Amino acid sequence: MAQVKISVxxxxxxxGDFHALKNVNLExxxxxxxxxxxxxxxxxxxxxxxxNRMNDLIEGVKVDGxxxxxxxxxxxxxxxxVSLRKRIGMVFQRPNPFPMSVYDNIAYGPRIHGTKxxxxxxxxxxxxxxxxxxxxxxxxxxxKSALGLSGGQQQRVCIARLLAVEPEVLLMDxxxxxxxxxxxxxxxxxxQVLKKDYTxxxxxxxxxxxxxxxxxxxxxxxxxxxxxxxxxxIFTKPTDKRTEDYITGRFG
Amino acid sequence: MxxxxxxxxxxxxxxxxxxxVITVLGAMIVYILYHGxxxxxxxxxxxxxxxxxxxxxxxxxxxxxxYLLFLSMVFTVPxxxxxxxxxxxxxxNNKLTEAxxxxxxxxxxxxxxxxxxxxLLVFVNMTGWGYTLISGALALxxxxxxxxxxxxxxSIRGVPDSLREASLALGANHWQTIYRVVLPSAFxxxxxxxxxxxxxxxxxxxxxxxxxxMSSPALDFSQWNIFHPASPLNPFxxxxxxAVHIWKVNTEGLIPDLRRVADGSAAVLILVVLGFNLAAxxxxxxxxxxxxAA
Ligand SMILES: Nc1ncnc2c1ncn2[C@@H]1O[C@H](COP(=O)(O)OP(=O)(O)OP(=O)(O)O)[C@@H](O)[C@H]1O
Ligand SMILES: [Mg+2]
Numbered sequence: 001m002a003q004v005k006i007s008v009x010x011x012x013x014x015x016g017d018f019h020a021l022k023n024v025n026l027e028x029x030x031x032x033x034x035x036x037x038x039x040x041x042x043x044x045x046x047x048x049x050x051x052n053r054m055n056d057l058i059e060g061v062k063v064d065g066x067x068x069x070x071x072x073x074x075x076x077x078x079x080x081x082v083s084l085r086k087r088i089g090m091v092f093q094r095p096n097p098f099p100m101s102v103y104d105n106i107a108y109g110p111r112i113h114g115t116k117x118x119x120x121x122x123x124x125x126x127x128x129x130x131x132x133x134x135x136x137x138x139x140x141x142x143x144k145s146a147l148g149l150s151g152g153q154q155q156r157v158c159i160a161r162l163l164a165v166e167p168e169v170l171l172m173d174x175x176x177x178x179x180x181x182x183x184x185x186x187x188x189x190x191x192q193v194l195k196k197d198y199t200x201x202x203x204x205x206x207x208x209x210x211x212x213x214x215x216x217x218x219x220x221x222x223x224x225x226x227x228x229x230x231x232x233x234i235f236t237k238p239t240d241k242r243t244e245d246y247i248t249g250r251f252g
Numbered sequence: 253m254x255x256x257x258x259x260x261x262x263x264x265x266x267x268x269x270x271x272x273v274i275t276v277l278g279a280m281i282v283y284i285l286y287h288g289x290x291x292x293x294x295x296x297x298x299x300x301x302x303x304x305x306x307x308x309x310x311x312x313x314x315x316x317x318x319y320l321l322f323l324s325m326v327f328t329v330p331x332x333x334x335x336x337x338x339x340x341x342x343x344x345n346n347k348l349t350e351a352x353x354x355x356x357x358x359x360x361x362x363x364x365x366x367x368x369x370x371x372l373l374v375f376v377n378m379t380g381w382g383y384t385l386i387s388g389a390l391a392l393x394x395x396x397x398x399x400x401x402x403x404x405x406x407s408i409r410g411v412p413d414s415l416r417e418a419s420l421a422l423g424a425n426h427w428q429t430i431y432r433v434v435l436p437s438a439f440x441x442x443x444x445x446x447x448x449x450x451x452x453x454x455x456x457x458x459x460x461x462x463x464x465x466m467s468s469p470a471l472d473f474s475q476w477n478i479f480h481p482a483s484p485l486n487p488f489x490x491x492x493x494x495a496v497h498i499w500k501v502n503t504e505g506l507i508p509d510l511r512r513v514a515d516g517s518a519a520v521l522i523l524v525v526l527g528f529n530l531a532a533x534x535x536x537x538x539x540x541x542x543x544x545a546a
Contacts, residue, residue, distance in 0.1 A: 052421060086423035096414040099437050099543040108432070109422040145543060158418070165422055 005030040005169065005199045006051065011065035013046060013055065020046045022223040024065070028169075028216075033191060033200045035214035035231065037207070039246065042220040044203045048171050051201070052088040053081050069169075086113065089167035093174040095154035097146035097161070102129075102138050105146045105157055109165035124164050132160035133190050152183025159190065170194065172202040176209065188213050207247055211235055219243045281522060288519025291512045297520070300471075301497070306509040310517050312468050315484055316385070316491040317524075320464060321450055323389035323487060328396045329446055335397070336404020341430055360398035364459040367394050371463035383490040388464025392453045399449050407441030408434055440543070444536035451528035455521055457495035465490035466500055494521050 006028040013021035020043050028034050036044045046055065053074065055061045067074050074084055086109075097105050106125040107115075115121055125142070129135040134156040138149070146157050155175060162170065172191075176184040191200060191213050204210050210217055211231060218228035219240075227240045238244045299309025335356075343349040371391030381387055411434050419429040435442075468491050472482040481489060492500070498517045501510055 054417065054421060057417075057420065082423045082425055084423075085421055090417075090421040092414060092417065092421075094414060096412070096418045098415060098418065098433055108419070109424075112422065112424045112428055112432070147543070161418075161422065 002032060003030040004028070005070065007066075007068040007071075009066045009068075011047075011050065011067065012063070013043075013050060014062040015058070016060045020223050021050070024225045026218060026225055026228060028199060028201060030199050031195060031197070032216055033195050033202060033214040034216045034218060035210035036201065036203045036218050036220060037205070037210050037246070038220035038226075040205075043223045044220055045173050047220065048090075048173055048201060048203055051169070051171055052085050052090055053079075054090065056081065086165050087167055088169040088171060089162040089165060090171040091155070091158055091162060091173065091175045094178050095151055095158055097149075097154050097157045099145065099147055101143045102146045102149070102157060103142040105161050106164050108161060113165060128160040128164040131163050131194070132156045133186065133193070134160055150183070152179050152186060155179060155183070155187060156190065159187075159194075163194075167198070169199045169201065172200065174203050174205060177205065184209075207235075207249075219246060221246070281526070284515075284518050284522050288515035288517070291516030292519060296516055301513070302507055304506050306507060306512075308507060308509075308513060310494060310497060310513070310520065312471050312484075313492055313494045313497040313517070314520065315471075316464075316468060317454060317493040317495070319484070320385055320388050320392065320460075320491060320493055321454055323385055324392035324396065324453060325446065325450060327390060327393035328400050328449065331393070332397050332400025332449075333404050333442065335401035336406075336408055337430060337435075339401065339405045340408035341426070341434070356398045356401055359394070360402075362395075364395055364456060367391055368459040368462050370394070371459060376463055381488060383463065383465030383467075384488045385464055385491045386487040388460045388491065388493075389487070391459045391463040392456060395456065395459055396449045396453050399452065400445065403445030403449070404438075404442060407438040407445060410441060411437045437543075440536040440540040443539060444532040447528050447532035447535065451525045451532070454525055454528065455495050457493070457499045460493055460496050461499075464493065464496070466492050466496055468492045494524075 004027045006026075008024055008026045008028075011021055011024040012019070024047065036047065038044055049055045050063060051067065051074075055063065063075060065075075069084070069087065073079070098108060100108075103125055106128050107121045110121060110124050115124070126135060126139075129138060134153060137153060138157075141148075146154060149157065155178075159170075159175075176187050179187065188209065191202065194200060202210075202213065214231045216228065217231040217234045219226045219234065219238075219242075221242055227234065227238060227243045234243065235247055238247065296309045297314060298311040299307075300312055301310060302308030339349070339352070343352070368391060371387055371394070375387035375390045376382060376384075379387070415433050415437060416429055419433045420426075424432070469482060469489055471484045472480075473484055475483040476485065477483055478485040478487070480486060483489075494517055498514055498521065501507070501514045501517070505513070507513060
C-alpha cells in the first residue's frame with residue numbers, strides 16, 4: 001500500500017443549518033488518482049474545497065473534524081492558508097484563465113510567491129507548459145491573451161498555471177465537463193502523466209472517466225461517503241447497494 | 253386580447269419612449285451645434301476673451317476647464333476607486349455599510365449649487381485659499397465622488413468570482429488578488445467610468461461660481477513656474493471655466509458680440525462632452541478587446 005498523503009477523519013461541514021458533509025473518513029494515497037463520484041448536490045465539490053480550505057471564503061461555513069496533510073492538520077489554528085494553497089492546487093470546472101497573456105497566467109503564481117528573475121520565470125513558464133502538454137501549441141503565442149485559446153487549451157493553461165507553483169496535490173472539480181471529447185481526452189492523458197509526480201483528486205460525473213483515469217474511487221451520496229476503494233472493484237463488485245444503483249445508472 | 257398583440261403593443265410603447273428621448277436629445281444637440289458651430293474658429297478657441305469690445309475668444313476658459321478637470325480627477329479617481337474597492341471587496345452587510353451607501357446616495361443627489369456653497373465655506377474660506385482652482389477641483393470632486401465610487405464598485409463586482417477563486421487557489425492573498433487580478437480585469441470599466449464622470453463635471457457651473465471663481469488673471473502661457481501667479485498651471489489662482497463663462501456672458505456680458513461668444517462656447521462645450529463619452533466607449537472597448545482577444 002502506498003504512502004497516505006491526506007487523511008480525513010470525522011469531517012463534518014455545515015452551510016448554516018445545512019449539513020453538507022456527514023462524518024467523512026477517507027485516506028488519499030500519494031501519487032494516486034482518486035475519483036469522487038456521486039449524484040449532483042451530494043457534496044463532492046464541497047468535500048474537494050475543504051481540502052484547500054476554499055470553503056473558508058464562504059460566510060456561515062462551519063467545519064469540524066480533522067484533515068491531515070502529511071500528518072499535519074490543515075485546520076489547526078496556526079495553519080498558513082496561503083502556503084497550504086500553494087501545496088494543494090485546484091482546477092475548476094470552467095476554465096478560468098486570467099485575462100492576461102499566456103505567459104503572465106503561468107507566471108502569476110511564481111510572481112506572487114516572490115520569483116522576480118526573468119530568466120527563472122521563463123524557465124518555469126516553459127517547464128509548466130511542457131508538463132501540461134501545451135508548449136507546442138502555444139509557444140509562439142505566449143504573449144497573447146490566454147482568452148483567445150480554445151476551451152481545452154484554456155483548461156490546460158489553468159493546469160500549467162497550477163503546476164508553476166509546484167503543488168503536491170491537484171484538486172480537479174469536473175475539469176472536463178465544459179470541454180468537447182477531444183479536449184477531454186487530452187486532459188485525461190495529461191492526468192495519466194501527472195499522476196507520476198502528483199497526488200490527484202478528481203470530481204467527475206462521467207463514470208467512464210472515473211474508470212479510465214482513477215485508481216481509487218469514492219462514492220458520495222447526500223453528504224455521506226458511502227464507499228471507497230480500488231476503482232476496479234468499486235465498478236465491478238460494489239459492496240453497497242446504493243453504489244451499485246448509481247454506477248449502473250439506476251438513479252442520480 | 254391575445255399575448256401576441258400585447259407583446260406588439262408593449263414593444264411599440266417602448267420604442268416610442270426611446271424614440272422620444274433620442275429625438276429630444278438629438279434636437280438639442282443639433283440646435284446648439286447649428287447656432288454655435290459656425291462661430292468656432294482657431295482664433296475663437298485660442299484668444300483671450302474681451303471685456304467690452306467684440307472679437308474675444310475663449311482660450312483661457314478652455315484651458316481652465318481641462319486643467320480644473322484634471323485637478324479634480326486627481327482627487328476623485330484614487331478616492332473613488334478606494335471607496336469602490338472597499339464596498340465591492342471588503343464591506344460586509346451591516347449597519348456601517350448601509351450608512352456609507354446612504355451617504356453616497358445623498359451626496360449624489362445634492363444640487364450642485366449646494367456643493368458650491370459648501371465649497372465656499374470649506375475650501376475657500378476655512379482654508380483661506382480664496383477663489384482658486386484647487387477649491388474648485390475639490391468641489392467638483394465632491395460632486396463626482398459618488399458616481400466614481402459607484403462605477404468602481406460595479407466594475408469590480410463585474411469581475412467574475414471564478415477569477416478571484418483561481419487567484420486565491422494559487423496561494424495569493426486577498427490584496428494580491430485585488431491588485432493583480434481584479435483591478436486589471438475591471439480596468440476597461442474603470443476607464444470608461446472615469447471618462448464619463450469627467451464629461452459630467454466638464455459642464456458644471458453652479459459649483460464653481462463660488463469656488464474657482466468667475467475671473468481669470470491674465471495668463472502667461474510661457475510661465476511654467478507653477479507658483480507664479482500668472483502661470484496657467486498655478487492651482488492657487490482663480491479660474492473661470494467654459495461653463496461658468498457661458499453663464500457669465502449670458503447674465504452680465506457687456507460685449508456686443510455676446511450671442512456669438514455664448515453660442516460658440518456652448519457648442520464647444522457640448523462637443524467636448526460628446527467627445528468624452530465617445531472616447532469612454534471607444535477606449536473601454538479597445539482595452540477590453542486587447543485583454544480578451546488574441
Ligand atoms: N455556498 C453554499 N451555501 C449553502 N449551501 C451550499 C453552498 N454550496 C453548496 N451548498 C449545498 O451543499 C450541497 C453540496 O453541494 P456541492 O456543490 O458540494 O455538490 P456537488 O456534489 O459538487 O454537486 P454537483 O455535482 O452538482 O457539482 C448541495 O445541496 C448544495 O445545495
Ligand atoms: Mg460540484
